[in-house]
Amino acid sequence: MKNISFNDLGLHSKILQAIDNMGFEEPSQIQAESIPVILEGKDVIGQAQTGTGKTLAFGAPMLSKIEPRCKNISSIIVTPTRELAIQVNDELSRIAKFRKIALLPIYGGQPIERQIKSLRRGVDVVVGTPGRILDHLHRRTLDLSGIEFLIIDEADEMLDMGFIEDIENIIKSCNSDRQTLLFSATMPSQIKRLASKYMKNDAAYIEIAKNTLTVEKTKQYYYEIKNKDRFESLCRILDVDEPSSAIIFCRTKRGVDELVEGLQSRGYNVEGMHGDMGQNQRLNTLRKFKDASLDFLVATDVAARGIDVENVSHVINYDLPQDTESYVHRIGRTGRANKEGIAYSLVTPKEYILLKQIEKFTKSKIKRKEIPTVDDIFEAKYKNIEKKIKDVLSEDNYKNFVPVATELDExxxxxxxAAALMKIIFDKELSFNYKENSINVEEENMRLFFSIGRMDSITPRKLLKFITETSSIEAYEIGDIDILNKFTFISVPERVGNVILKKSNGKRLQGRRVSVELAKSKKSHH
Structure with a gap:
């Protein structure tokens, strides 16, 4: 079972490209076991907890097998709640990123006319809640008579919510030669009956044993952040808590490299570990971390698997993991040997739903903490310096400095x-030039010049795609775009601009090499 990679499972090359793009290094157990069976065309009953990576387990093979045609619906996915419908649809659109497959979420509380319009235009995959799916079936705006896949997600939740009859009605309006996939965390008798009545006799039953997941020894907290403030938030947390030894988790290999570069440039003692690094380099980094000549280790889930280090005081989820099991494995790295550990997670409002799933799965409470203010950081540093001074005074080994001090006394x-000496220590200890108390300060904007314009048939969308692909900056971080005939100006926060200047300059767009520079004052280019 060990070391299976996504490439071994038989998925479509464009789907593999998207999985790689999402940063998943290797399949979870449910993914490794379900994907080949689904690709073979078998019906599957999957018993697995929420948060084990089920969406990818059924989504990747389904999106590999269907052909984008937009005429008739190829797949319908039924989920108990609108939140889950939105979440599943979002994840499927990430998996289908490089295949032209049209997806549509349908649920109550959203104007039905808009959904009807989209369905008329043509959709390949529909993700919806039972009530809204039936509504469309009654109105004849949804036709399931030629589907290739019927997927029922969280079947036991449907049962608890009283949807079992609705599910049967939906199944009855589907063709019999479809492939049916049913996923459920538990298997009550009604779900078993449903499966035996409507699924093929040779359906594969895949059960992922429920790990007994212990997180008792770890205190868990989360910080709500804006995505653009992720890095400064982490620096503030490190400066206030001063962990003696911490593992910081990123979701992707690229994320590890970028974070390590950022932290090192701020003077933190940190190195990274991920699957693309050679065995020797990894062992070397690990040795340094074990013998405490390294304070922080930034790692992906896969790279951290073999890490067994005593005395890790903090685990920090710089990015939340792809599934709740990984969360438990991550925070299990702290709190060893009967010591209490601390786990922090940086969470954007969008990721809050995942946090709630983690709480439910681990039956534990993750408490909210406020991002430290500059005053908190100064306070922590003062206490630290004061303690250091008291320690030296009690050790009595400072006597050879007395003559210098006496001279200064004159x-x-x-x-x-004493205050001046404390300032020297303080400046050395503080890696970040914090100016503002609140973190949500507006950054200085910078204007960039691109040597490409309307004549090159450039649109804002093409330009955004070029920037996001060459510099890995997210589209939402980019401000105004001003496309002129021969060139283009964009406005971005300084931090983002510096990355674009470094990474996008000289790269090709539509076969032309684009030069990116800092724009001179507005007048000089006109």
């Missing part, structure tokens, strides 16, 4: 001298 007030 010219200055010794309280001022």
């Amino acid at each position: 010219e200055y007030n010794l309280v001022d001298v």
Whole structure:
């Protein structure tokens, strides 16, 4: 079972490209076991907890097998709640990123006319809640008589919510030669009956044993952040808590490299570990981390698997993992040997739903913490310096500095001298030039010049795609775009601009090499 990669499972090359793009390094157990069976064309009953990566387990093979045609619906996915419908649809659109497959979520509380319009235009995959699917079936705006896949997700939740009759009605309006996939965390008798009545006799039953997941020894907290403030938030947390030894988790290999570069440039003692690094390099980094000549280790889930280090005081989820099991494995790295560990997660409002799933899955409470203010950081540093000074005074090994101090005493007030020395230590300890108390300060904007314009048939969308693909900056971080005849200006926060200048300059767009520079003052280009 060990070391299976996504490439071994028989998926469509464009789907593999998207999975790689999402940063998943290797399949979870349910993915490794379900994908080949689904690709073979068998019906599947999958018993697995929420948060084990089920959406990818059924989504990747389904999106590999169907052909984008937009005429008739190829697949219908039934989920108990609108939140889950939105979440599943979002994940499927990430998996289908490089295949032209049209997806549509349908649920109550959203104007039905808009959904009807989209269905008329043509859709390949529909993700919906039972009530809204039936509504469309009654109106004849949805036709399931030629589908290739019927997927029922969280079947036991449907049962609890009283949807079992609705599910049967939906199944009855589907063709009999479809492939049916049913996923459920538990298998009550009604679900078993449903499966035996409507699924093929040779359906594969895949059960992922429920791990007994213990997180008792770890105190868990989360910080709500804006995505653009992720890095500064982490720096503030590290500066206030001063963990003696921490593992910081990123979702992707690229994420590890970028974070390590950022932290090192701020003076933190940190190195990274991920699957693309050679065995020797990984062992070397791990040795340094074990013998404490390294404070922080930034890693992906896969790279951290073999790490067994005592005395890790903090685990920090810089990115939340793809599934709840990984979360438990991550935070299990702290709190060893009967010591209490601390786990922090940085969470955007969008990821809050995943946090709630983690709480439910681990039966534990993740408490909210406020991002430290500059005052909190200064306070922590003052206490630290004060403690260091008291320790030295009690050890009595500072005597050879007394003559220097005596000399300074003749010219200055010794309280001022002590304060000046404390400032020197303080400046060394503080890696970040914090200016503002609140983190959501507006950054200085910078204007960039691109040597490509309307004449090159450039649209804002093409330009955004070029920037996101060459610099890995997210589209939402880019401000105004001003496309002129021969060139284009964009406005971006300084931090983002520096990355674009470094990574996008000289790259090709539509076969032309694009030069990216800092724009001169507005007048000089016109």
